[in-house]
Amino acid sequence: MTAMKSLALAAGLCAATAAQAETLDIGMLLTLSGPPAALGQHIRNGFELALAEKGGKLGGFDVNLIVVDDELKPDVAVGKAKALVERDGADIVVGTVFSNVMMAVFKPVIEAGVVLVSPNAGPAPLAGKGCHPHYFNTAWQNDSNHEVLGQHATNQGYKRIILIAPNYQAGKDAMAGVKRYFNGEVVDEIFTQLGQLDFSAELARIAAAKPDAVYAFMPGGMGVNLVRQYDQAGVGLPFLSAFTVDETTLPATKDAALGLYGGTQWTRDLDNPINAAFVKGYEAAYGAAPSLYASQGYDTALILDAALTAAGGAEADALSAALKAVAIPTTRGDFRFGANNFPVQDYYLAQAVKEGDAYVMRKVATIFEDHADAYAAACKM
């Protein structure tokens, strides 16, 4: 080889290494253990699927995904969030699954000047008074999926309904969400113990009251039990729910859940090319039907990809501005954030059905279009 050619080769190699992508550290803080671990698992799977499809890059950066389990323990989560931003140098934090953990890790992440994107938990304070320019939610505000069922009950003309939820903040928020859009009489509000497994007493109460419908918010293993016992008891009333009947619990409840309703912002049969590819890709990669949580993980990756490309980096103010301006197609259709950094989107009524050997949720009706959450007005950003 002549000297000229060697020099050109060397220059070319230098240029190639200089053009190599920088690495971005993304901390992912999810609940990956305990009874509700399936939710965290689905979110993680969805995100990693999108990341793999993009060759491990988001916005042109090589992504180093640091996945951490918060164990649904808020004070443990605080320590892990601090570790992510202070020790591991996370440029972005994606998390969390549960609202109580969300409230705990908000301060350490935001005060470290890192953008916090929630793929699930959307507590009211962070959508309203406590909103922050660096905080985004790509799923929903907690009340929204419950509001769907309240509206549906009104649409159906139900006069009397009973509400049942666990006795913690999310349960109380759930009932508030339903009542906001239901114009009939709430005959009874039944609060159960967190982690309660036997609902025979509550089911007897519901049957005795003879309402037009039942609304339940019972996440995780509690929901599995409630649905199966509801079916065994033969109560037979319309069963409206949110976060109770979906692809994370259907494998356990199986036939018992058929015909039960859920409120959601995503179903597998939403008709757009991204969703069709997502469902296929998820089932091929993980051998199970994706849930709304999986779609949220997937969409978060898509949204971050678009924003990082526009901002050119993860610097908090630039990335936040880019996120605010995001308007891209996702698995649930066209996505955009509202003024309080929470999504403004359509919400649907879904129903559990059996297709072949699989149990999935199918869309039944559109309940809200371009629906903003009830706390946006209180957010002064």
Place this chain on the structure above:
Amino acid sequence: MSLTLLAVQALNGLQLGLLLFLIAAGLTLVFGVMDFINLAHGAQYMTGAYLAVFFYGHTGHFGAALALALLAALALGLVLEALVWRRLYDRPHLDQVLATFGVILILTEGARALFGPSPLSLPRPEILSGAVPLMAGLNYPVWRLAIIAAGLAAALGLWLMVARTRLGMQVRAGADDAAMIGALGVDVARLFRAVFGLGAMLAGFAGVMAAPVLAVEPDMGDGVLILAFVVIVIGGVGSIRGAFIAALMVGLVDTLGRSLSTDVARLFLSPAAANDAGPAVASMLVYVLMAAVLFARPQGLFPARAG
């Protein structure tokens, strides 16, 4: 609340109580005879449920799954006894607490690693999957009646064993004074092994019976463990009769408390405050009951040990 609803709630309480009895019976025997605090008893209940799910997956038949699960639970119990428990009989309670706590961690996380964190289900056997109408709009699953029947049968069987058989006599004597019966020539090691195996099988059996009704997940033994301890403390450590009565009491108080507490609270407080206070009080009722019993009879209702 109508009388029918009250009767239905009482039936629910009875069923919960009998399920608790199945778990507490093994625990009280182990504690009474061997003076051994077994925190892992809840994990053995969980193991029974998972074994049933596993064997059902391979045989497709509930009866076979139940039988195999019971045998496997017994085997696992005996292995644990030989490897771990045997070294701890003479050790102070605190060491037993530490060791069994370690076993809980291993079994629970092991179940999670093998079967995943999502709740699993076990279908009921065909002949017992119907329901009987109890009141308008409410059917009572036949399976829950089966739990009641199983609990009563187990109670009868245990009573017969303890009162009428040689093993039962050794168990009663052992609960009173294990050292003495050793001195009298009873093979205490074999007795301990038998008691422990029986306890493991009862806990596993409870797990299999509960699986079709409740979700099978790695942490399912946790809440049940605490309630079981409450039952044996109320009933008196080492007493099967005490465990039976106490389990029924706890089951009824818990169920009736949960259904009535918010209504009672509404009589005194605003609806919002009652919604807060009612469930909180309902959760505490079982502990209040235990405290009340211990206040009146510090040794429990039917203490097996003299003094």
Place this chain on the structure above:
Amino acid sequence: MRAAAVLLALAAAPPVLEGLDAGFWVVTLSRALIFAIAAMALQFVLGRGGLVCFGFAAFMGIGAYAVGVAYANGVEDALVAFPLAMLAAGGFAALTGLAALRTRGVHFIMITLAFGQMAYFAVTALSAYGGDDGMTLWTRSTLGGFGWIEGRWPLYYACLGAAAATWALLRALGASRFGRVIDGARQNPGRMAALGFDVRRAQLAAYALSGALGGLAGALLANHAEYVSPAYMSWHRSGELIVMVVLGGAASLGGAGFGALVVVALEEVLAGWTQHWRIAMGLIVLAVALFARDGLAGTLTGALARLRR
């Protein structure tokens, strides 16, 4: 002598860790020290007093909530919040101790568990203070308006100071006449009563003091996490505290503190290796229970003693 060496090592830890580019371990060590305070307080009633309290987490939780509730009502000064925390927790211990100390053995365990659960359910129902979601503390406790523990190192040294003070206090009490009464009450309450000692009163005093120190640990925990939640009071936490004490060595104060340090550090390290770290933790706990009869500290000092011979 050994205690002074340990204190010196712990005091030197932050700059050393910073030098090793492991500065984040200071945060973990602060948490370990907080649990060491609780473990030592628990050892006083459990190891010395022979009273196995299964509701100790409630004292920590009450202390944490005292700080939280004060904060929610505009009171941030540590000079108010910390004594309040200790008073509230100690008061709860004294009240529940009145009932609990009438029982013994497994009944005492269950009664203390019951009271712990009642505190947990009561706090979960308090929706005014976030209920199950908990409450964020936007600033740590101040001292005369000055944010004295806002930084990583200041909080660490505050925790170290509190731990040292707790150790010194419990050591002195343990060596005093009061300590001997507690010992005697554990070994043979009948004989102590026959000798004319008011066993019940001594045990109640020890129990209340232990609770108050648990409240101090809770107040520090609230500041460390900048967050309070009912989860601090769950019976699982009470169980973990017992494990810390027994793992380290229930017979000695230092052992309990050491146990807390080991458990917190182990959780941190193991969780970094595998998702199923609890299996490893369980095996370690089991091994210590079976083969290290005096706990880790006891076994280590025994080994050291044999080496010296």
